[in-house]
Amino acid sequence: MSITTKEIAKICNVSRGTVDRALNGRAGISSVTRERIQAVAREYHYRPHLIASSLSRGKSMSIGVVLFDLKNRYFSQLSNTISLAAREKGYFTYIAVSEKDYESEMHILQNLASRRVDGILLLPAIQGRDYIRFLKSLEIPIVTTGNHLPGIHHVSINDFDAAFESVAHISHCGYRRICFICPPLRKKGALKGKLNITSQDLRARGVRYFIDTNRGYQFEMLLQKDYADKAVAMVRQGGGKIAFFCSSDVYALELLKRFREEGISVPRDAGLMGFDNLDILAYITPRITTVSTSVETQGRKAMEVLFKLIAGETVPNVCYVPYEICPGETL
Amino acid sequence: MSITTKEIAKICNVSRGTVDRALNGRAGISSVTRERIQAVAREYHYRPHLIASSLSRGKSMSIGVVLFDLKNRYFSQLSNTISLAAREKGYFTYIAVSEKDYESEMHILQNLASRRVDGILLLPAIQGRDYIRFLKSLEIPIVTTGNHLPGIHHVSINDFDAAFESVAHISHCGYRRICFICPPLRKKGALKGKLNITSQDLRARGVRYFIDTNRGYQFEMLLQKDYADKAVAMVRQGGGKIAFFCSSDVYALELLKRFREEGISVPRDAGLMGFDNLDILAYITPRITTVSTSVETQGRKAMEVLFKLIAGETVPNVCYVPYEICPGETL
DNA sequence: GTGAAAGCGCTAACAA
């Protein structure tokens, strides 16, 4: 048990108010009493009680981070940046994983609200009008990334544009047969709603838009879990060299592995492109062509927006961070 | 702003105490008043104020997790497990990254203590007697993993044994020339002390012990940052097929990549073994032989110990979790 | 420049 300001006050023969002024660099105190009090605080190893402070100031100096999980490299890198950015401002981050589960996500958010976090950075698995209403009812600044919910602040790359450009890049590499791979993300009882615009959806739309506005392409989509089986079959059946554009590097990796097992060589037999530029790609041969979204920039930007909201400033609802096509050896 | 128990009390014409009994399932209240109060709470969207509750109960229901970073897969997986295990018990986890920096680690711990976390799970970068004294002065249950500090509760695999067995496995695969790779981990002004027993040290000792107690081995160690250069040179200079045993998969991956660039084939030209069984290994060809430490088990166990300490139970100082040699294709 | 006092919202011990 550490000493309290009350006890310090008694020891120094001053009031609690004066101790507060001394210990928190507040004005209206002579430097001599200030130093005297600080000396006593040091001597007795005074440790400020942030819970009490939070209660009385109405600020917890903590922010909540809600993610699907930390196993996904993208999320863990994001958390890393967020933790650092937060601490630079004296905030600590509660990190909670929802496992894409509806109930968990709700409970986590409720709990964070009960803990009176000053802001929340959310990667939502849930969608729909009710959910948005719920989020607003928390009366806590929220910034999302990953999936966009109308009316909630959002930071991400322009997925539509990035996907469009990716396909253009694939086309530029000579492919006329293109397959977009985008298996379902959702696992457990997540709400379905039409209101939602997920990253994956936007990427799909970007791809579609390229195909619809350009002639001469043979286009297919694989939206199932067993995309790897299907992809292998597609390569085997022949009919022109095909490029697989995956909505995430995770699928590109999976596909590359599978292709290798099946004796399909990339890019000799098929082209491959991913999305996100996960840092494990550095260890993979051949180097997978991908889109770099700079998790770092994204995390920083998200925190910047969140802090502005916490400070009560007005911020545009959607904020884009830059991306870049990263040519590798798989096209 | 959510309604408070005080306001609910007024609305229901009861005392704050009664509201507390109703809302927190405490005994000594008639079910009719309880339900009446609960109904009002629901109606007004009452949200418990965990900060006030913490202050009054002296428990914050939160635990601190201090790691080097979340970029390392091992740490992020560990955090994932910890977050989940914590939440199962109603605890939330503050996750803070120290970046292996002495100052940061100290500040983080001070701050966590100020936030009155109920327990800390720490991956210490600092060592030495003073540091241990400091940790104890926090008067908060602490469990370490990764590096062991004498006198502080610790959960990990038996690194000594695991390294010993790994070398035995390499030997069993026919190698008589073995090189142990263990570059320095520490980056920024971390204290040096002799008191410390890090995982890496223990692994080195285990290796050493095998070599010292068995005849007929040509043994070398690479402890520098430029181990990859040196390793390439060693393979090139010839003199019997050599196996590289890396103190972490991270180095094994780096080496494999480098070997590939240099036209050295594994295991044809040299053997390779890692440590930790990071899950990215699944995407790497050839499959790297490694030691599996089950991050999951380790995280669960660490939390189990931490919760026991929080509950005031006595727990043995060191707790080992199982490990397993995972034969791959690189030996 | 300093002190006194009233909170922040919840909990817990004791009375009634």
Added chain:
DNA sequence: TTGTTAGCGCTTTCAC
């Protein structure tokens, strides 16, 4: 079964 009261430790306003 319910109410009263005194905190938890810090902040802040207002008076001196």
